[in-house]
Amino acid sequence: MPFPAPGRSIADGQLSSAPAVNAEPGTVPFAITFDPAGNLVIAESGTDALATFSLSEGGVASELDTLGTGQAATCWATAVNGNFYASNAGSGTVSQFEDTPTGLLSLEGSTGTDAGTVDSAASVDGELLYVQTGANGIVEEYRIAANGSLSEIGSVTVSGAVGGEGIVAF
Numbered sequence: 001m002p003f004p005a006p007g008r009s010i011a012d013g014q015l016s017s018a019p020a021v022n023a024e025p026g027t028v029p030f031a032i033t034f035d036p037a038g039n040l041v042i043a044e045s046g047t048d049a050l051a052t053f054s055l056s057e058g059g060v061a062s063e064l065d066t067l068g069t070g071q072a073a074t075c076w077a078t079a080v081n082g083n084f085y086a087s088n089a090g091s092g093t094v095s096q097f098e099d100t101p102t103g104l105l106s107l108e109g110s111t112g113t114d115a116g117t118v119d120s121a122a123s124v125d126g127e128l129l130y131v132q133t134g135a136n137g138i139v140e141e142y143r144i145a146a147n148g149s150l151s152e153i154g155s156v157t158v159s160g161a162v163g164g165e166g167i168v169a170f
Contacts, residue, residue, distance in 0.1 A: 020059030033079040039103040043077040043086050050086050052103035064103030069095040080122040083148035087117040111150045114138045121169035130169050137161030
């Protein structure tokens with residue numbers, strides 16, 4: 001199947017032979033997810049922020065909002081029921097954000113974790129958030145309240161997982 005012409009959208013998920021490039025100097029885009037309205041949400045490690053973007057038919061990203069976490073080394077983002085949880089590896093925290101259908105962000109707070117917060121994943125039902133902390137190889141489990149706040153309910157040390165990155169939940 002041939003590639004579409006440059007600048008055209010690819011509805012069937014194929015890669016373009018001429019991808020759209022959106023430069024953002026100094027932001028260090030790290031993790032990407034989407035909000036319920038289809039806006040792109042990016043954790044930006046260079047600015048320790050979460051940013052939202054609309055996507056045009058041709059793949060050009062237009063910034064909607066950027067909001068700092070107030071933490072260090074923001075690298076991962078997980079979407080759960082209209083909330084976003086940004087992992088801050090340098091601070092040992094997870095920052096909770098909400099956004100509007102137009103992509104405007106609000107920082108709702110931060111929750112302390114074990115050292116080296118790297119990645120997170122949510123249960124399919126959106127009730128639990130699992131946070132991987134790489135410094136000691138610990139996975140922490142949080143209950144997600146109706147307002148999106150987190151309450152720790154347990155943790156486990158995973159043998160051989162010190163420095164590990166990557167987590168999946170079902």
